[in-house]
Structure formats: structure tokens, C-alpha cells
Amino acid sequence: MAEEVSEIALSKQDLRAVTAFAAACAEVVLDIFEADRPEDRRPRDAIGAAWEFARGGERGKALRDTAWAALKAAKSADSAAACEAARAAMAAAGAAYLHPLAKATQVKHILGAGAHAARAAELVAGDDRSVGVERVERVERVGQAVRGASPAVIDVLKRFPAAPAGGGRTGELIRLLDDDLRGR
Structure with missing residues (x-):
């Protein structure tokens, strides 16, 4: 028998806040990739498309x-950080x-973008896990300052169950960020 999964109400504004x-x-970590592959615009284009949607695009x-x-x-990419x-x-x-x-x-x-960004910063610092934790804390502060998105993002986050187990170090960073944001 298939497991029933309930639906969560999400508006386009919710999706725009999460995407922003x-x-x-x-x-904030785009420069890590571009230092590795300066001719490759694909990550920059993805971030640009995300901002376009967040600002009202389709x-x-x-x-x-x-x-x-x-x-x-x-x-x-040539490096794990990139x-x-x-x-x-x-x-x-x-995220959209x-x-x-x-x-x-x-x-x-x-929370994936924040966790991958924190992991990139850790790897640039020689796999220093304290850098990832500090970056997660910075991500929280960014969330407060980004066009007022943090309250909306936290509201959306709290509609979902807690982050799942697994996922290696990036999964750990997702759970750390999840716990911190839900604790506000």
C-alpha cells in the first residue's frame, strides 16, 4: 500500500522567498567556482535565473x-570546493x-544552497569543519538581511518535517542549519 503524503500550502511568494x-x-561562494573555471558561466547563470524568479519572473x-x-x-569542476x-x-x-x-x-x-556553500567554504579552508559551522551561522544572518526573506523562509521551513538523515557532510550542514533556523 502506498504511503499517503499530505500537501503543504505554498504560495508563489513563499517560493520566491525561499529562492531569494x-x-x-x-x-557568496560563486567566486570559488569561478576561480577554478573562470570561463564557465553556468553557476552564475543559475544564480541569476534564481534571482530573476525571486524578483517576480516566471x-x-x-x-x-x-x-x-x-x-x-x-x-x-577541478576541485571539490568548486x-x-x-x-x-x-x-x-x-529552490523554486x-x-x-x-x-x-x-x-x-x-536549505541546500546554504549547506553546499558552507561545505565549499570548509573545503577551501582545508576541510576545516569549524569554517562550515561559522558559514552556517553567517547564512542565518544573510537570511535576516536578504530582502526580509528570513521570516518567510523560516515560516515555510517550519511547515515541513525536520531535515532527513544522511547526505554526508552536506547533509550534516543542512541539519545544522535546519535546527538553528527552527530554533528561532
């Missing part, structure tokens, strides 16, 4: 295509596609 938060998180094929392109850029920075860009564009399903895995759409 994700774009702001990814934007959610459509271009947004999806830039997310997939950023993922391909991540796979072509890979994580590109994944943050992919997650920013993908948060599904209204009461499933813990959907939290990755909300």
Missing part, C-alpha cells in the same frame, strides 16, 4: 535548464521547485 534566500547563499524551462547546467558544471559552489548555484535555481509535499527531503530545496 537560496540565491543569496549561493552567491518559473519555467529556463530556470530548470540553468539548474541542470550548474549541476553539469559541478561535475566538471564542485560544492556549483552545487550551491544548482540548489539556488532548484520546492514541492508542497510534507516530506523531510523537501527541506533540501530550502
